[in-house]
Amino acid sequence: MREVATDVTTFTKYEKARMIGSRALQISMGAPLALKFKTEELEAMNYNPVEIAKKEFEAGKIPLKVLRDLPMKKSVAREEAAKEESVAEEAAEKVSKEAEV
Secondary structure: OEEEEOOHHHOOHHHHHHHHHHHHHHHHOOOOOOOOOOHHHHHHOOOOHHHHHHHHHHHOOOOOOEEEEOOOOHHHHHHHHHHHHHHHHHHHHHHHHHHHO
């Protein structure tokens, strides 16, 4: 099962770095900006794609999603382990019956 992280406060530092770096690469390759900047603001940032991507991230406007795998619940893990054990037991019984014949 996968979760889609959307809230800015829920990202790990690694996800944040990956998103800003990916968005900066997109911007440097000519992608349209997600925010409107005045010319003075862009000049103050020296048209730096990383700084622009940071501003977009802080505003929550980066057009990227983070998919992360959720850990299994203990009860689900126990049920799956019990199913595996029962399947293994059935297979062992079948083999022993075949050996008797």
